[in-house]
Amino acid sequence: MKTKGMRVTIPARVKGCKSLVLDNPVIAASGTFGFGREYAEYIDLDKLGAIAVKGLTPAAREGNPTPRIVETEMGIINSIGLQNPGIEKFIAEEMPFLNQYKTKVIANISGNSVEEFVIMSKRLSTEKGVDAMEINVSCPNIHRGGEVFATNPEMVELITSAVRKATDLPIIVKLSPNVTDIGYIARRAEAGGADAVSMINTVLAMAIDIHKQKPVLKQVFGGLSGPAIKPIALRQVWQVYQSVNIPIIGMGGIMDGDDAIEFILAGATAVSVGTGNFVNPTACLDVLQGMRDYLENHQINDINQLIGRAHQ
Amino acid sequence: MEMEGVIRMKKEYTGEILYQEKMYEGCYRMVIKTDEDLLRTSQPGQFVHVKINQTGDPLLRRPFSIHRIDLAQGTISLLYAVVGKGTTIMALDLPGKKVGILGPLGTGFSLPDTKPHHVVLIGGGLGAAPLLFTAERLVEKDIQTTVILGYADKHRAMLEGDFKRLGVKTYISTEDGSVGNKGYPTEVLEEMISSEKIDAVLTCGPEIMMHKVAIICEYAGVNAWVSLEEKMACGVGACLGCVVRIRDEAGSHYEKACKEGPVFKASEVIFHEN
């Protein structure tokens, strides 16, 4: 298998800062792949473009009470609540494992304040093996913070520019779909110095148990992911492609190579697979193979030629 | 890649449905022919994560306890009740259909190795599913085994013959008394625990029953293990959807039912209040 026609780059916008070069455009989505350990038993992690690790917070978080997961029509709603070991334990216990692999590591961070984002970015930048920062301003599960930041354009720009000063790593801002004008939010991220945006995070949703006559999830609301959100994600990637000049990492319901190609045609430079991993532990590599097959069948020798092509 | 402590790669196995046996209306035993690797590595109390359709609907896999392993026939059996979309489809499945199986997953019952030992198994309803495989392994190890099964009524009282065929002492209780003792299986345990020597109790069933078993065993100073159920997405420890509360010195913490569980030491579990 040749990787040449699959290599994609998120170039640094600021001199002296780092770029992110991926051997292929398939990234395991944050929160769906743990820290890689579980899926290392099923696939060779080195074949992935990158791993976006579970969302990190400054201190450990135990997450929300259960039920945290419910399946709905072609999707799942989750309210995990950012359960994670905290940034120091991540560095001490998970980075050594990830460093055994050459695959790129994207640290996904969630803060309750601008300062928390800055502290985490500084700390992670000094760690060997972290290749990019993904700023999660969009997790719908945290009442303080998350939702407010993602829907507030000023805050998105403020956090991005503060993180820009704190790190020389590539900055990816993860956008929430739960906003009125996603193109505008993306522009503010770009203005703040983001090297790329990733999108979409989960769509705010709920399910009700008609037997108990109560919401299914203990937290009432959660985030919808999976095939059910793919059309929404595609539409928003399309809009953001027309709004900014930085690369887009597209995700939302990607289950196979054809789904991924749709995102690339809509304007994504790379793609992430989330819920797909739960269905098939080999989903990321299946998507990659499907993309290769598509290129071969259409006699295209570089994936970069396809980015945003549906706009032409 | 090369790594210290070589990781044995896991994979999805294909299974072919051989036949289904109707236990009662809405409850079936599905016998699936599958890979020897899966059969040989399975331990009692572990589960498999089954992809019912290749069409993507239902989206997620469904977790089922390993009910039986038959190495000679090359089959794994699942015992399931129809409760929703996935199990409704399964009940309509015909022989020859292919399913995708991840497993064996999770941490099962730790079976004692040394004799003399008396192990008591307590199942409530569908919770009896993993106990047949467990009993089989205990009998193979020549460990004295007793099983107590609780059901709603005679109509649903199943598996008595399967356990008896293994030579296991079997007690049945039904809530309405239509067969066996009238009442709950925990009542049988309470009586037994005060009169017989019991070294370990393994239980699977409704949480309220397992909680009761935990209390009885704690009081009697007998080690007990429970098999917990939580909603699962990935089944492999990545999504953190399936957590359960486990006691520790500092209070408690979450562990994953799909990885550290589904079997936990009863005294360490913090049960839901209901």
Ligand SMILES: Cc1cc2nc3c(=O)[nH]c(=O)nc-3n(C[C@H](O)[C@H](O)[C@H](O)COP(=O)(O)OP(=O)(O)OC[C@H]3O[C@@H](n4cnc5c(N)ncnc54)[C@H](O)[C@@H]3O)c2cc1C
């Ligand atoms: C470790 C484990 C072992 C199990 N073993 C058995 C068994 O041997 N026999 C049996 O009949 N059932 C067993 N169950 C429960 C079984 O997984 C559910 O009844 C089944 O998933 C319901 O699927 P459905 O599509 O029919 O229902 P739906 O309600 O439509 O399912 C929707 C979603 O909820 C999840 N879900 C629903 N009910 C449960 C539940 N009780 N536990 C966990 N997830 C659930 C499903 O996985 C699915 O993701 C087990 C569950 C676990 C966690």
Ligand SMILES: Cc1cc2nc3c(=O)[nH]c(=O)nc-3n(C[C@H](O)[C@H](O)[C@H](O)COP(=O)(O)O)c2cc1C
């Ligand atoms: C169980 C679960 C946990 C998630 N946790 C995070 C997280 O910690 N941080 C984050 O930025 N996104 C998180 N996400 C969102 C995913 O990364 C992704 O944006 C979303 O699920 C859409 O992609 P998909 O449809 O392929 O799953 C999570 C999603 C799921 C399903």
Ligand code: FES
């Ligand atoms: S089901 Fe995903 S962590 Fe247990």
